[in-house]
Amino acid sequence: MGRFSDFFSKELGRRQVWLFFLLATFVYVVPLILADYPYIDDNWRSLSAAAGSAWAEQGRLFTELFYNLLTFSNAAPNIFPLPLLIATLAMAAALTSLTFHYYPQPTIACCLVMLPLWYNPFFLQNLSYQYDGPTMALSVVAVIYAITFRSPSRIQQWLVPSFLVALAIGLYQVSFNVFLGLCCLEVLRGANDKLAWPKWCELIGWKIAQAFLGCLIYAVSAYPFTQHNRTLLLNWTAEPLLQLHVNIARVLEKVVLLFHGGFAWLFAGLLLCAVAGAVRLGLNVVARQDSTANKMLIGLICVLALPVVTLLVSGMALFFRDFNEGARTLMGFAVLLVLLFYLSHLALARIHERLPLLLMVPLLAMLSLSYAYGRVLTVQKAFAASALLSLEQDIASNRQLLEAKRIYMSVTYSDHWLRGAAGSFKQMPVLHYLLNIDFYMLAENLPKVGITNVVAEKERRNATRVGYQGYPPVLESQYYRIYLLGDYGFIVMKEPAPIKTLHW
Template sequence: MGRLSDFFVRELSRHQVWRFFLFATFLFVLPLILADYPYIDDNWRSLAAGLAWSEQGRLFAQLFYNALTFSHAAPNVFPLPLLIATLAMASALTSLAFHYCPRPTIGSCLVVLPLWYNPFFLQNLSYQYDGPATTLSLVAVIYAITFRHPWRSVQWLVPAFLIALALGLYQISLNVFLGLCCLELLRAANDKTSPLPWRDLLAWKAAQVILGGFIYSISAYPFMGSNRTLLLDWAGDPLLQIEINIGRVLEKVVLLFHGGWLWVFGGLLLFALVGAVQLGGRVAARQDSAPKKLLIGLMCLLAVPMVMLLVSGVALFFRDFNEGARTLMGFAVLLVLLFYLSHLALASIHERLPLLLIIPLLAMLSLSFAYGRVLTMQKTFASTALASLSYDIASRQALREARLIYLSVSYSDHWLTAAAGSFKQMPVLHYLLNIDFYMLAENLPKAGITNVVAERERRNATRVGYQGYPALVDSQYYRIYLIGDYGFIVMKEPPPIKTLHW
């Protein structure tokens, strides 16, 4: 018992730290692997072995799948890409743990784990194609922070290439790099015996970002479509637009803090505040002049709102603002900041108390498993919907032989009634799932139906234009009309959920 107890506080070898992170990272993605649900874009990508990343400025994601599948396309080889990315993440977190603490313990390893246990990152990982690419992007920015070399040119160039690689895999990961730079400042300020390495923290990091951006601009950026690069309308009121975008992000983030999560993260925030006070005391005790200590304290204060702003970060400045959970990669750095400050407070009381950080991590792991079950329910519902719709089409000769059948775009928050209880208790699950449609046209070829297309250019005309005609099929969730050689699938509003008392 004593040896087991000592394990949690003793120094770990690099191999032990790597095994810990390998187990922890794999455990977080296990529910998604078991669910094996093709998520939104995965449907058309697997159908056509499609790429289409280069026009999104993500050329390296495309090259990754070309190399992995030994082809010029992207055949579906899930979960192999995710397993490779998880392995890479375990190594990256190991590097970061030793970067933060040269003699790490289990408690100090817990501090960096939220980079992977970010609840909003579950939506990124839901994509069987995009999930591994965004993970490798995160791995690249972590190594850009931890890389060290005695030669200045190498120390400057390698992180810049890693930043360019990260941008070419998923541009939003830049928020994580900038957030980790803010943490570097706090860590350096916490060491009251060493002078603050201003050049490394400011000049070097800025130079690496600029050079990395330049490398990205001449490699992957030229392939990007023009609609992906439109910034806010500066002729209008950009500050108001940014304020509105921040408000929309905040509305989504607060969905996470419901029920027990409120107490868990309330406690985490309390310990983080104590740690922040201790950090302030160490800044005051530094062997520097009063103006320099004041400057360091001011920089540390500014680092906190900067990390908060980077939750959505660069996405705030684009005209086509995406408030989806997949863009909130910066929330992971905010969690690491809270964990780091809490670790300072807990470790100052007793060496074993940092192990309390496992409680919020268990809450995030529980959310992952709950989300995995929701994906399984969605998979069951999607399979049933596909079977019903494909039968109605295949069993009627007129629909089978129709030139085209338009599937109307119809959104609702109530399609997945099986998960209504989970959505009520954990509202963030619905935000993570982000599926508010009955069926995608790309699903029908799985059942051999190839004449159904999504109604895009018609702007959902079937919902109002053909209601006067008799329906050829009138199902619980949809009606199918046939006019000449063309069919129209019109979705109904899902029936209300009835409260059952057992």
């Protein structure tokens, strides 16, 4: 028993830390691998002629190159879960590097501080994409190595992290929020470790220079391939502050979904520990052997770093005209969690060396959320297969529909399609936000079963007009009606009724 307890407090070697992270990161993605569900964009990417192309025009040139290299082709046939396994291995190595960067003599508790970079609940949506998920993870890996890279050569110290930042942005632009957030943590860590004033200022200067040069390298490499409608910023002539306020409110509304039931109490406790850690950090700043002016400036920058990390939960996405509030854009939430864990570790380690092991509790909660989400994906996969089979049989059994020039599928959004996961959605509201599937069926799925004349309707008014003008449907099922006018068909979804809670 004594040897077992010593394991949690003894210093770990690099190999032991890597094995810990390898196990922890793999366990987190097991539910996604078992579900094996092609998530939204995966459908059209796997069926397109170029198989998974169009990343370059989204500003993610390096994602396209990654799949070209990995598949030894000019396209990207679906080879899931190999890319995710590669990304998991890379993340384990990156987290090992970051742990030794923060703690030269790490224990298991020190490793727990870094784990939220992977155990970010909102990152589950990123990892749901069989194509995009692994490269989004690799963009975080590049960011971590940009932080931990050290070289006696000043030129290398400037250039290598900058190229890594450019690589990260070229894999997924939102990862730049993670880099900026980790830079803020570097500033706080330097202040807590009583880094000499010139060194501390130099650290800030290096990070600013690396971020600027990284963006510059990205601008001349991957950005020229980007479609310009994806880069439009807020309209600065139409109350930009109000637009920012609305965007922040929308993000906050989504983040709050996580704090439900036991999660609210867990994070309240974590926040209290982090506040205690922030006080300790402040006392360390006061105890520095520096001038009062220097200490006040360090304290002010440390205080400002906290709201900056919070804003970086969504970060740069807030400033785009086409604002995306999806969970996959909230990669900065991982850095906010690491900040809370880091400050909590400061407070708990001060009391007892084993108390920081309490950080396992919120991590276990996030792990359980991953497995709950995996079950929801499995239910969604079964529902999608049933929907696809139903549509295929209805169209294939009617010769007129099968030979129609085109069948337009209306897109009806609802929160009530997936009845099989209603209980999970009620207990964990964040699961519905993570799933982000509020449609019955994507037209891109039908070619999988040989139906190639169905396309998504850009606007619903044509199908709606057919539905309400009294034309008799050719076919009708529980979820949709199919109409036929001449050589053109229309699939009109029925509005699903709200799911009623069953009482036994």
